[in-house]
Structures are given as structure tokens and as C-alpha cells.
Amino acid sequence: MVGSGAREHALAWALAKSADVVVTPGNAGMTAHGLVCVSTPASELESELFVIGPDQFVVDGLADELRAQGKTVVGPGADGARLEGSKAFMKEFLTAAGVPTAAYGVFDDEEAALAFLATMTPPYVIKTDGLAAGKGVLVTHDLAAATTDVREKLSGAAFSGAGTTVVIEEGLEGEECSLFVLCDGTDALCLVPAQDFKRVGDNDQGPNTGGMGAYAPMMAMSSQRIDEIVRLIVTPTLSELKRRGIDYRGVLYAGLMVSPAGVKLLEYNVRFGDPEAQVVVPLYGDGLYDLLLRVGEGRLAGASAVPTGAAVTVILASAGYPQSPRTGEVIHGLGPDGQLATPLENVIIFHAGTTRNGEGQFVTSGGRVLAVTGLGANVAEARRRAYEGASLVNFKGSVRRSDIARLASEGEK
Ligand code: AMP
Ligand code: GLY
Secondary structure, X not given: OEEOOXXXXXXXXXXXXXXXXXXXXOOHHHHHOOOEEOOOOXXXXXXXXXXXXXXXXXXXXXXXXXXXXXXXXXXXXXXXXHHHHOHHHHHHHXXXXXXXXXXXXXXXXXXXXXXXXXXXXXXXXXXXXXXXXXXXXXXXXXXXXXXXXXXXXXXXXXXXXXXXXXXXXXXXXXXXXXXXXXXXXXXXXXXXXXXXXXXXXXXXEEEEOOOOXXXXXXXXXXXXXXXXXXXXXXHHHHHHHHXXXXXXXXXXXXXXXXXXXXXXXXXXXXXXXXXXXXXHHHHHOOOHHHHHHHHHHOOOXXXXXXXXXXXXEEEEEOOOOOOOOOOOOEOEOEOOOOOEOOOOOOEEEXXXXXXXXXXXXXXXXXOEXXXXXXXXXXXXXXXXXXXXHHHOOEOOOOEOOOOOOHHHHHHOX
């Protein structure tokens, strides 16, 4: 398992139910939880299966490097990873594949960009082309703010590491859904739909983040809806990948906008979502290893995956996240294993940004610090457990949303 966040902690924990797992590099919370973490790079390790967690490694071509060594890998090569690495490429791909998506324009030039913006109606959506940890997208009703954002992205004043090309899009309304589609180069298998909460504050206020919480299954997505998504979005995508000679073995993460008028694809990512993995993976019991091995080996045909129950995860983030997180705070409420000092049944803590100080205490070391996951028979029960668990953990300035999965759990009553 390659990576060091809460997503990788959840994946490694689930894989360890049926395999010996080594994580590179992992984090302090995984080690405490009994997972073997090493600093050796993946290219110098031997394993039956390599699973790559973070987008940057996939986009940088780690899967190609490992496959060139004869290894079995979950994660597309750099060719398939362009779906996430460049939003301009992704939009062009979707158009070629005939996948429904927001109308858009791609710009390097301010005059043309602002002229296009003037033709759009609010909400305005401005995206930086390259990887920006989920933070490179502005959605606003304020034309002046949109104009400033276009200027800053084009000039490199904002997100210059992700390039200075911008994508301006039609604003879509509806419910967002994250659907992880396992692909083995030919066949595909959808995992249970999940919902992520991207804005930092309650009621979707404040800036976009990497994700402040999630739940699964998303009951609002009926099996007819999923069938429609497979027909209109997944199948055309697989055909277009084939047509371009891209052998896509990994997770194709469809970020969807669902409205009564239909479903449109907001974006593709080329790996599991974080924090969605922390609620999807636990629903498959000890079945994850077999599924992912089939992905890597191109043997997905005939595989089935039946999820059980529901999960909710609440992210505890550092003060100042996402703009300028303040780290180095001692975390209270965790035991030596990095789990709740006072254990609660069906609550698991996945570590994102933690390390240990000289006294062995866990301290914060990143924007997102912990993902507290509750499991239950339904979303309401899972939510109660997640929040009960989260209430037992504290550090100075900790930020959390109080409304993760609230509407979904009310909808079950
Ligand atoms: P992306 O990185 O493309 O998924 O964008 C991050 C977030 O911005 C999405 O999860 C949505 O909440 C929002 N977003 C992106 N594109 C659009 C759009 N065309 N219309 C409305 N919201 C959007
Ligand atoms: N949860 C959003 C992402 O992983 O990109």
C-alpha cells in the first residue's frame, strides 16, 4: 500500500483482513494500529499486489514504473492518470466519449477567458488545470470574485504548481455523488455510492477542502440511477479508453452531479477518494483484497461485491484548514494504538496527519488530522457512532463539521 493518509490507513486496514500488508511510507497512526510501515520506496519492495493511494504518485507514473518491473498494480499508468492530472484533457476526453458533462472552455489567455466568463450565468465555476489537492476550484455567484480568480490562476498568483491554464465551466446544481468504479482494463464493477462534504463549514459554507466527511451508501442513488450512470458514463468511458489504447487498471472515481434532469460527470479521479474510502471500504468486510487483486490481474469478469451496512466518517482538521493549517498540537483522547482511549464498538479512527512527539503523544502534522468512522446497520446509526467517537477526541483549534450525513440519516426515518 503506497501512501500516508487516512484513505491509505482505511485501505491497508481492510486489506490486512486477508493479506499481509506493508505500507510505504504510512504514518504514526497506522504503525500504532499494528500495520507494518516502511520508508523503502515501492520500487524496492516485493509483493503480490501494489495498491497506490494518492493521486500525485499515479499522475507521476508510479504504476508504469512498477509494471515495468513485472509487478501487479492497482492504479492506471500516466496515460490514464491524465484524466485527473489535467482537467482540460479530461473535458476533451469526455466530449470525445460523449459523456454528459458541464459546458466548458479552456484558456491560457486573460482576454479570451474573461470574454467567455461574461457569456456564462451564475454560479461561475473556475478550475485550475492541474492537481491542487481538491482546492483549485472556485464556485461563486459573484462575477467580480470569479474575474479575480481567473486573473490569479492565469497569472500564477494562485496554484502555479498546478499550471496556469484555467477551465471555466457551466455551474451545475444537484446532489453530488462519488462512485468508485473498479476497472481491470476491460471490465468494470461499481462499488457502493458515497457522498463527500467538500466545503469546510456546516451547510456547505466556506472554501472547498479535500473533504470534511462522507457517508455510504448514498441511498438517494437507486439501482436504476446506477444502471443509467453505467450506460451513459462508465461504458462510453471504457470504450474511449480502449480506443486510445489505454489499459486502465485501477479505480476510476466518478464525481457526479445528480439532478432530476439527469446525471452529469463533474470530474474523474484516478484513485480512491479521501474521505470516501474511509466509508466505502469498511462495507466490504474481508473482500477487498480479492477484488483489488482481480483489478490488477485483469480478472474482474464474474467478480461480485456485496456491501453490508453503512458508514459515516467525520474529519477532524487543524485550525486554519484549508488555507493555512496550524500543526503541532497534542491530540487528547487516543490510546497507545491510536484508537479511542475509551473504546467504542464500531468506531475506527483512521489517521491522516499525525505524528508522535518525544513523549509518545500523538500530535497534529497536517490539515486533515483524523477520520473518525462509525459503522452501523444504517446511516443514522453509523452517524451517531461517528459523532460519539469524534466527541472523545480533541486538540487545540480542531475543526469539524456537525452536519455530515445529517440529511441522509433523517431521510431514513
Ligand atoms: P472538482 O475538483 O472538479 O471535483 O471540483 C471540486 C468541487 O467543486 C466539486 O466537488 C463540486 O462541489 C464543485 N464543482 C466542480 N465543478 C462544478 C460545476 N460544474 N458546477 C457546480 N459545482 C462544481
Ligand atoms: N474526496 C475528494 C477526493 O478524494 O478527491
